[in-house]
Amino acid sequence: KAGVTQTPRYLIKTRGQQVTLSCSPISGHRSVSWYQQTPGQGLQFLFEYFSETQRNKGNFPGRFSGRQFSNSRSEMNVSTLELGDSALYLCASSPEGTGYSPLHFGNGTRLTVT
Amino acid sequence: QKEVEQNSGPLSVPEGAIASLNCTYSDRGSQSFFWYRQYSGKSPELIMFIYSNGDKEDGRFTAQLNKASQYVSLLIRDSQPSDSATYLCAPGGAQKLVFGQGTRLTINP
Numbered sequence: 001k002a003g004v005t006q007t008p009r010y011l012i013k014t015r016g017q018q019v020t021l022s023c024s025p026i027s028g029h030r031s032v033s034w035y036q037q038t039p040g041q042g043l044q045f046l047f048e049y050f051s052e053t054q055r056n057k058g059n060f061p062g063r064f065s066g067r068q069f070s071n072s073r074s075e076m077n078v079s080t081l082e083l084g085d086s087a088l089y090l091c092a093s094s095p096e097g098t099g100y101s102p103l104h105f106g107n108g109t110r111l112t113v114t
Numbered sequence: 115q116k117e118v119e120q121n122s123g124p125l126s127v128p129e130g131a132i133a134s135l136n137c138t139y140s141d142r143g144s145q146s147f148f149w150y151r152q153y154s155g156k157s158p159e160l161i162m163f164i165y166s167n168g169d170k171e172d173g174r175f176t177a178q179l180n181k182a183s184q185y186v187s188l189l190i191r192d193s194q195p196s197d198s199a200t201y202l203c204a205p206g207g208a209q210k211l212v213f214g215q216g217t218r219l220t221i222n223p
Contacts, residue, residue: 033210043158043202043213056210090157100146100165100206105157 001026004106006091012112018079021109023091025072029104031097032074034066037088037108046089049074050097078111086113116142118139120203120214128222133190135217137203140184146206147179147186152216158202162188193221 005024013019025032034046045058049068055087066076072093088110092103119138127133136171137147146165150158164177164186176189186205190197200218203213 035213042215045210045212048210058210097210098206102148102160102163103158103211105159108157 004091004093006089006106006109008109010110010112011026012114013081014114015083017038017081018077019081019111021078021089021091021111023026023074023075023076023093023106025074025091025093026104028044029093029095030072031094033092033094033103034076035076035090035092036060037090038086042051043090046076048097053086055097083113083114084104117212118203120201120204120217122215123218124220126222127167129193131193131196133193133219133221135188135190135201135203135219137188138184138187139186139203139205139215141205142181142184144184144205147177148204148206148211149175149177149186149188150202150204152197152202152212159182161201165220167175169195180217190219193220195223197221 007022031050033048035043037043048056052068063079070075088108090108091107094101094103117140149162151161152158162177164179170177174191178187198221200216203214204215
């Protein structure tokens with residue numbers, strides 16, 4: 001079974017621009033979560049989607065948004081990029097996303113904002 | 115108080131010894147607990163999960179859970195250099211996992 005696929009692997013953007021990251025979950029997994037990882041803050045929860053609905057959201061500004069499509073693929077968008085948005089963005093999928101089933105992570109997208 | 119607290123380390127253990135990693139959490143409603151391992155430059159991978167009080171063993175890994183004390187630990191027996199990584203604890207909650215900062219473990223040959 002194919003794992004979680006994230007594209008692109010690397011991105012370099014300029015302050016003020018916007019960016020869209022993509023995630024394809026494991027086949028059959030309906031829940032997709034997004035995390036931001038930085039050396040100082042660790043892994044921080046952004047949001048979780050299930051059946052095209054956002055069920056949970058972390059403490060990030062409204063510049064961070066996402067969506068999920070009917071095939072469970074998900075996208076994450078960051079508008080008006082700031083230097084502090086430079087991070088590794090990880091997508092993870094699970095069958096039901098109840099918090100009782102483990103997450104399977106993709107390889108991540110490394111975003112650098114200059 | 116942070117939701118999940120781990121000793122960030124680095125924790126240095128000689129090869130062949132037992133490595134002990136600890137995690138405390140604040141949400142008394144947490145019913146499941148996950149340990150992930152993350153190698154430098156890689157994404158986290160699941161190594162253990164535990165639901166019940168007590169011990170759960172899987173090969174060289176043992177997870178210990180004490181819900182009354184809100185404490186979960188991971189023991190790695192016969193530590194190998196390949197165990198050198200950051201270990202992340204995550205109590206399971208509704209629709210999301212909240213991760214600790216992780217403990218960086220180094221196994222010295």
